Every structure is written in structure tokens, then in C-alpha cells.
Amino acid sequence: MNSRLRFWLFYWGIWALFSVYMATMDFMRHAKEHFFDVLIPMNLLQNLIWGCAGLVVLAMARRWPLARLNWTNCRNWVIHLTGSVVISMVSLWFVWLLVIVFSPPEMQQKVLADPLSNYYGFFSMYFHINLLLMWAVLGAYHGARILGLSRKQELEAAQLQSRLAIAQNRALQMQLQPHFLFNTLNSIAALIHSDQEAADKMLTRLADLLRMTLDSGSANEISLRQEMAFTDTYLSIEAIRFQDRLTIQRDVPFDCMDALVPAFLLQPLVENAVKHGVANLARSATITIRAHHDDEWLILDVIDNGCGINGNSKRGIGTRNTATRLQLMYQNRHAFDMTNLPGGGAQVTVRIPWRTQPG
Structure with a gap:
């Protein structure tokens, strides 16, 4: 009518x-x-x-x-x-x-x-x-x-606010990309004289990572499957760097894979765990990526058994950027927590509304 x-x-x-x-x-x-x-x-x-x-x-x-x-x-x-x-x-x-x-x-x-x-x-x-x-x-x-x-x-005000939030989110997302690229190039530079084969593998993985970044375009949200693929490619670079000292565990059920998450969400959290929790350890370390959901929420955990969270961990570009992006995208309908574990190590938990890709 x-x-x-x-x-x-x-x-x-x-x-x-x-x-x-x-x-x-x-x-x-x-x-x-x-x-x-x-x-x-x-x-x-x-x-x-x-x-x-x-x-x-x-x-x-x-x-x-x-x-x-x-x-x-x-x-x-x-x-x-x-x-x-x-x-x-x-x-x-x-x-x-x-x-x-x-x-x-x-x-x-x-x-x-x-x-x-x-x-x-x-x-x-x-x-x-x-x-x-x-x-x-x-x-x-x-x-x-x-x-x-x-x-x-x-x-009109709500639409303007939404467009502003999208623009700010994209700006923050673009800020993260050169950040991880710079860190990865530093890792390659450290290996290029001592282990050229490892450096060559890292460059190949970095090329894959950049291609995936370009493929995702300017999307604010992607599926958890895509985000996990991107994060796994990044972790394959770190695995070359740390060799047997780094173990990756994944506990991500298949029914979570179609969930919508902010693009570039997990990688900075995992990078933060590597940089502040694992890199300074003489022993081997484990990073666990875990996901589960109910009818309302998707909960993502990044857990490491490293040195725990200090002031630098919380003030890093990746964590500050992620916290800001979550606030822009979900306002108060989200949670972002960083805690030290009793037995050592740290856990970062992200809780966002449960939504899946249409179709």
C-alpha cells in the first residue's frame, strides 16, 4: 500500500x-x-x-x-x-x-x-x-x-553516523596493514643473511598475505573462515621464524565458520601474543585460537602460555586499534578483555553479536 x-x-x-x-x-x-x-x-x-x-x-x-x-x-x-x-x-x-x-x-x-x-x-x-x-x-x-x-x-543523522563509523573503521584497518607488514619485513630482514631459505619462504607467505588483503577489499566484515585463513597464513610466517618453538592450536567448530567478524580482527591479537607473550620466551610456546557461540553471541579467544600481559601489550597499536574498531562497529554490544592466566600466559577474549552470512 x-x-x-x-x-x-x-x-x-x-x-x-x-x-x-x-x-x-x-x-x-x-x-x-x-x-x-x-x-x-x-x-x-x-x-x-x-x-x-x-x-x-x-x-x-x-x-x-x-x-x-x-x-x-x-x-x-x-x-x-x-x-x-x-x-x-x-x-x-x-x-x-x-x-x-x-x-x-x-x-x-x-x-x-x-x-x-x-x-x-x-x-x-x-x-x-x-x-x-x-x-x-x-x-x-x-x-x-x-x-x-x-x-x-x-x-539522516543515523546514516551519517554510520558512514562516519565505516570511514573511521576503514582508516583504522588501513593503519593495521602497514603495521603488520613492517613487523613481518623486520623478521625477514633478520633472517635474510643467516637463513636465506627461511627468508624466501617468509617472502612467499607474505605475498600470499598481501594478496588475501587485497582480495578482502574494503569490507568491514568477513566470515570467520576468511579471517582464520588470513590468520593461518600470518602464523605460517611466524612458524618459519620460531620453527619448533611455536605450536598453534585451533578450536574453531565448523558451525562458527560462517559467522561475520570484523575484517583483520584476529591477526593483530595473534601478533600481539607472539610479540609480547612468545618472542621473549626461551622455551617453546603455544598459541590457541578458540571460538564458540550461542544464539546471541560469538566468543573468540586468543590464548598463549607466554609472559603474560604488561603495559606495552595493552598500549600496542594492534590492541588499541582493535578496541576502537569494535566500539565503532558494535557500540556497547561487545566485550574486549585482556587478562593474565593464573598458571602464566594471557587470554584475549572478544565477544560480538552472533550473525552469519546470508544464504
């Missing part, structure tokens, strides 16, 4: 209900009879007249909209004041004729004997009501117009 049809149904529906109400009041106060054969048709026709008069008022409101009373729009107020008086007088004259038509014969003869005097009495009794009715229509129109403009402004 289009908006124009809804307007006509609503507009004439209100007048029809008003007709039934007025007919009921006339029946209760005066007639006690002729409800369906006189009172209902008379009030329907009477409100048809007022409804048509109201349409003229609405047309004037669109042509000469009212605003705050000042010298600039004083003309519009004068037009509406004059127009409402004229419309009320004309419509009231038609209503008076209608009342005569539906009156008993003896009443008609009395009216026709002195029509001017009768019309003056009718006019004096109902003109102010008719005038108020026209201004009620005008007020309802402007109230609906103000409400519509307010909702439009709210929608």
Missing part, C-alpha cells in the same frame, strides 16, 4: 468515525429515533462537506506553510486566518442546507418563512466550532509535517 492511498484511507476514515460519533450523540441527546435513516446519512454528508473543506485547508498549508510568527511569514498567517474564515462560512452554509433537507416538513416550512434569521442563528451557534475544526486540520497537518521532518533528520 503506497503512502498516498494510506493518507486517503486515514483521512476519510477519521471523518467517517467522527460522523458515527456525532450521529450517536444526536441520537442520545435529541432524536432517540431515525438513527440509520436520518442521523447517520446526515452526519456522513455533513462530515463530507467538512472533509472537503479540510482538503482546501491542506492545499493552502502546502502552498503557504506556516512557521514561527514574524514579519517574514506574516503574510502566510494572514492568508490562513482569512482563508479559514471564508472556508468556514461557505462550508457552514452547505451544512445549514443539509440540515434543512433532513429536517421534518414543519421545520422546513418554519425555516423557509424566515431563512436569513434562521441562518444567522445557525451561524452564530456553529461558526466558532467550524473555524476551530479547520484550524485543527491545519494543526494536525503541521504536526505531522514536523514529526516527519524530525524523523527524516534522525534517519
Whole structure:
């Protein structure tokens, strides 16, 4: 149903209900009879007249909209004041004729004997009501117009806020990419003179990583499957660097793979675990990536058995960037926690709304 049809149904529906109400009041106060054969048709026709008069008022409101009373729009107020008086007088004259038509014969003869005097009495009794009715229509129109403009402004503000959040998120995402690239190139530079074969493998993996970054484009969200593939490629670079000292464990059920997550979410968290939790260990280390969900939330954990979280871990570009992006994308519907584990090591937990790719 289009908006124009809804307007006509609503507009004439209100007048029809008003007709039934007025007919009921006339029946209760005066007639006690002729409800369906006189009172209902008379009030329907009477409100048809007022409804048509109201349409003229609405047309004037669109042509000469009212605003705050000042010298600039004083003309519009004068037009509406004059127009409402004229419309009320004309419509009231038609209503008076209608009342005569539906009156008993003896009443008609009395009216026709002195029509001017009768019309003056009718006019004096109902003109102010008719005038108020026209201004009620005008007020309802402007109230609906103000409400519509307010909702439009709210929608535009929400859309602008959403576009701003997307732009900020993309800027943060682009900030992360050169960060991990710089760190990876540093690792390659450290190996290129001592282990050229390992450095060559790392360059190949880095090329794969850059290709995957380009393939994801500027998407704000990707599937967990894509994010895991990206993170696994990054970890394959770190595995070459640390060799047997780094073990990766994954506990990501298949039913979580289609979940939507922020692009570039896990890699900076894993990189943070490697840099601050594993790199300084003389012994072997384990990084665990875990995921599970319920009907409302997706929970992701990055766990390491390294040195634990210190001030540098929390202040790093990756963690600060991730926290900001999560706030931009989900506002308060998320959690981002970094905690030290009792037995040593650290755990980073991200909780975001559970959503999957359509189809």
C-alpha cells in the first residue's frame, strides 16, 4: 500500500468515525429515533462537506506553510486566518442546507418563512466550532509535517553516523596493514643473511598475505573462515621464524565458520601474543585460537602460555586499534578483555553479536 492511498484511507476514515460519533450523540441527546435513516446519512454528508473543506485547508498549508510568527511569514498567517474564515462560512452554509433537507416538513416550512434569521442563528451557534475544526486540520497537518521532518533528520543523522563509523573503521584497518607488514619485513630482514631459505619462504607467505588483503577489499566484515585463513597464513610466517618453538592450536567448530567478524580482527591479537607473550620466551610456546557461540553471541579467544600481559601489550597499536574498531562497529554490544592466566600466559577474549552470512 503506497503512502498516498494510506493518507486517503486515514483521512476519510477519521471523518467517517467522527460522523458515527456525532450521529450517536444526536441520537442520545435529541432524536432517540431515525438513527440509520436520518442521523447517520446526515452526519456522513455533513462530515463530507467538512472533509472537503479540510482538503482546501491542506492545499493552502502546502502552498503557504506556516512557521514561527514574524514579519517574514506574516503574510502566510494572514492568508490562513482569512482563508479559514471564508472556508468556514461557505462550508457552514452547505451544512445549514443539509440540515434543512433532513429536517421534518414543519421545520422546513418554519425555516423557509424566515431563512436569513434562521441562518444567522445557525451561524452564530456553529461558526466558532467550524473555524476551530479547520484550524485543527491545519494543526494536525503541521504536526505531522514536523514529526516527519524530525524523523527524516534522525534517519539522516543515523546514516551519517554510520558512514562516519565505516570511514573511521576503514582508516583504522588501513593503519593495521602497514603495521603488520613492517613487523613481518623486520623478521625477514633478520633472517635474510643467516637463513636465506627461511627468508624466501617468509617472502612467499607474505605475498600470499598481501594478496588475501587485497582480495578482502574494503569490507568491514568477513566470515570467520576468511579471517582464520588470513590468520593461518600470518602464523605460517611466524612458524618459519620460531620453527619448533611455536605450536598453534585451533578450536574453531565448523558451525562458527560462517559467522561475520570484523575484517583483520584476529591477526593483530595473534601478533600481539607472539610479540609480547612468545618472542621473549626461551622455551617453546603455544598459541590457541578458540571460538564458540550461542544464539546471541560469538566468543573468540586468543590464548598463549607466554609472559603474560604488561603495559606495552595493552598500549600496542594492534590492541588499541582493535578496541576502537569494535566500539565503532558494535557500540556497547561487545566485550574486549585482556587478562593474565593464573598458571602464566594471557587470554584475549572478544565477544560480538552472533550473525552469519546470508544464504
